[in-house]
Structure formats: structure tokens, C-alpha cells
Amino acid sequence: MDSHFLGLTAIVTLGYQLTFFIITALFRFDKVTDFAGGTNFIILAILTLVLKGSWHFRQVVLSSFVVIWGLRLGLFLLMRILQWGEDRRFDDKRDNLGKLAIFWILQAIWVWTVSLPVTVVNASDKQPSVQAQDIIGWIMWIIGILVEITADQQKLAFKNSPENRGKWCSVGLWKYSRHPNYFGEILLWWGVFLASTPVLVGAEWLVVFGPVFITLLLLFVSGIPLLEAPGDKKFGNVAAYRSYKRKTSPLILLPPGLYGSLPQWFKTILLFEFPLYSRNLPQEELSWQNQQGSSRTDPKMS
Numbered sequence: 653m654d655s656h657f658l659g660l661t662a663i664v665t666l667g668y669q670l671t672f673f674i675i676t677a678l679f680r681f682d683k684v685t686d687f688a689g690g691t692n693f694i695i696l697a698i699l700t701l702v703l704k705g706s707w708h709f710r711q712v713v714l715s716s717f718v719v720i721w722g723l724r725l726g727l728f729l730l731m732r733i734l735q736w737g738e739d740r741r742f743d744d745k746r747d748n749l750g751k752l753a754i755f756w757i758l759q760a761i762w763v764w765t766v767s768l769p770v771t772v773v774n775a776s777d778k779q780p781s782v783q784a785q786d787i788i789g790w791i792m793w794i795i796g797i798l799v800e801i802t803a804d805q806q807k808l809a810f811k812n813s814p815e816n817r818g819k820w821c822s823v824g825l826w827k828y829s830r831h832p833n834y835f836g837e838i839l840l841w842w843g844v845f846l847a848s849t850p851v852l853v854g855a856e857w858l859v860v861f862g863p864v865f866i867t868l869l870l871l872f873v874s875g876i877p878l879l880e881a882p883g884d885k886k887f888g889n890v891a892a893y894r895s896y897k898r899k900t901s902p903l904i905l906l907p908p909g910l911y912g913s914l915p916q917w918f919k920t921i922l923l924f925e926f927p928l929y930s931r932n933l934p935q936e937e938l939s940w941q942n943q944q945g946s947s948r949t950d951p952k953m954s
Contacts, residue, residue, distance in 0.1 A: 656775045656856075657700045664699065665764045668692050673756040677749060683733045685759070690726025692763045694719050700774035708779040710786060714770050714847060717793050721840065724797070728804060758874075766841060766866050768859040769848035776851040783850045792843025799825065799905070800836030807833070820883055822896055828905040830896075831879065834870045835903050841866050876902055877928055884932035894933070902929055 654660050672688040675681060697718040701711055806824035810816050825832035842863045852859065869875060880902075887893035899912035903924050911923070919925035 657703065657771050660703075661696050661700065661767065661771050662764055664695065665692055665760050665767075668695065669756050669760040669763070673753065676756070677752060683730070686729035686733070687726045689759050689763060690722040690729070692722075693767055694722040694726075696763070696767045697722075697770050697774070700771050704774050706777075706779070709782065710779060710847070710851070711774050713786075713790065714773055714844060717790075717840075717844060718767070718770050721797060724801065732808065762865070762869065766862045768862040769845045772856050772859050773848045773851055776856075778851045778853065780850050785849045786847045789843040789845070789847025789849075792846065793840045794843075796836040796838070796840025796843055798836070799839065800833050803829075803832035803836060820887055820893060820896070822900070825905065828901065828907065830900050830902050831870075831876050832905060834875050835905060838863070838867050838870060838903075871903075871924060871926075872928075876924075880929045881932045884930065888933045897930070897933075901925075 669688060669692065672684055675684065697715040701707070701715045704711070803825045806826060807821045810819075810821045810823055810826075829835055845860060845863045848859065849857075883893075899908040901911045901919075901923055906923075911919070914923070916925070920927075
């Protein structure tokens with residue numbers, strides 16, 4: 653008996669992602685990739701909520717959070733890729749079935765793993781009244797999705813402006829973080845996990861792999877490293893860009909003046925400023941960056 657819906661959600665996720673993989677492989681149509689990911693979260697949340705049928709307040713709230721997040725992100729990314737044309741992530745995969753399959757397998761793992769807290773909450777018979785963890789988790793989710801939405805809209809508006817062509821985005825929230833949308837994404841999923849903790853018992857605590865997975869994915873795989881590399885290659889010799897990187901947190905929203913004054917070891921250990929984020933900068937810049945602790949002589953961003 654699949655009392656936690658783990659087997660069911662795995663089968664549904666694999667089947668859903670396989671369908672879109674076949675469409676992508678046959679028609680070389682990669683514009684539905686993010687839509688497939690976001691809507692898969694919605695399907696799992698609604699499916700487990702309806703199958704359990706207990707409709708406890710916590711279950712409804714967290715399922716609603718996932719539906720709102722999935723609809724917003726899926727539709728936003730779909731509209732963006734339809735506007736921009738091709739998805740550059742697939743430039744090396746469209747003609748390589750193996751690489752394409754790996755991508756879709758990883759997406760299926762992402763959906764199933766990150767959905768774990770909501771899946772287990774919806775399957776649980778233990779539903780205590782609202783706890784402090786619930787309220788804090790809900791606040792984290794609200795702040796996270798607002799940050800993510802704001803950052804996405806600010807960057808889209810920046811890129812759609814002809815006068816910003818060939819520039820990097822450093823306006824709005826992007827002045828305080830090089831990837832504020834990822835900060836919001838990580839924050840909201842940790843909020844979902846925290847709000848799930850009042851019902852967790854024993855091995856159910858392993859659902860923490862959900863927020864851990866999305867955090868590691870964005871920090872080390874398909875998130876920050878994937879976006880920092882082309883920026884460094886394109887603007888690495890521009891002094892203002894190097895100054896922006898030194899003074900702007902890679903993830904957590906912080907004032908540039910504060911972040912720029914912190915020693916490098918502090919940034920690396922506590923603020924996720926890992927060396928791999930600068931490996932594509934010119935070699936002399938890497939050497940300088942490794943030696944400096946904090947800088948007061950950097951040129952300011954214009």
C-alpha cells in the first residue's frame with residue numbers, strides 16, 4: 653500500500669515528463685520544457701490532495717501554494733520563451749538524444765523530489781492545529797514568491813528595453829543580488845518544508861531532501877553556475893562588471909556597500925560566493941580576487 657503516495661507520484665511524474673520528452677525529441681520543440689515542469693508540480697499537489705480527501709487546512713494551504721507557484725512560473729517561462737525564440741539550454745541537446753534524455757530525467761527527479769513535503773503532508777493522517785512553524789513557513793513562501801516574481805519582471809523589462817541591449821541587469825532587486833529570483837525560489841521551498849514539519853514523523857523527515865535538492869541544484873548545477881559563465885565571458889574585461897560582481901551578493905539580498913566590504917572568506921563560507929562562479933573571468937582577475945579580502949578602491953558602477 654503506497655500510503656505516502658510516493659510510488660504513485662513517481663509513476664505520474666515519469667509518465668508526464670516522458671510524454672513531453674517524446675514531443676521534444678520528435679518535433680525538436682523545446683518551448684514547453686519549463687511549462688511541463690511547473691504543471692507537473694500542480695498535478696502532484698492536486699492529485700494527492702484529492703486522493704486523500706481529508707482537506708485539512710494545512711494540506712489545502714500548501715497545495716494552493718504549489719498551484720500558485722506552478723501556474724505563475726510555468727506560464728511566465730512559457731510566454732518568455734515564445735517571445736525570445738529558442739531555449740539556449742538546448743543548443744547542445746537538440747541533436748543529441750542522450751543529452752536530451754538526461755535533461756528530462758533530471759527534470760522528473762527535480763519535480764518528484766521537491767514535491768516531497770507537500771506529497772507527504774497531503775498523505776498524512778496526522779494533522780495538528782496550526783503551529784508556529786506553519787506561520788513562519790507561510791511567511792517565507794510569501795516573501796519568496798514576491799521576490800521571485802519581482803525579480804523576473806524586472807529582468808524581463810530590462811532585457812526588453814532596446815537601450816539595455818548588450819548590458820547585464822543590475823536594476824531593482826538585481827542591485828542587491830546577482831540572482832534574486834533564485835533566492836526567492838530557495839526561500840519559498842524551505843518555507844513549504846518548514847510548514848510541513850508539524851506532521852512529520854520518523855522517516856518522513858527525509859522530505860527535507862526536497863528543499864536541499866533545489867538549493868544544491870541552483871547553487872551548483874543548473875542555476876547560478878550556468879548563468880554566471882556567459883556573463884563572465886562576455887563582460888569579464890569590463891571594470892564596471894567586475895566591480896558589480898565584487899559588490900553584489902550571488903544569492904542573498906544584501907546592500908552592495910555592505911557586501912563589498914566583507915572579506916572573501918566570509919563571502920565564501922556564509923554567503924555562497926564560491927570560486928566556480930568566477931572561473932570564467934580573465935585569469936588576472938581571478939588571481940586578484942583570490943588575494944583580496946575587501947576592496948575600497950574599486951571603480952563604482954555607473
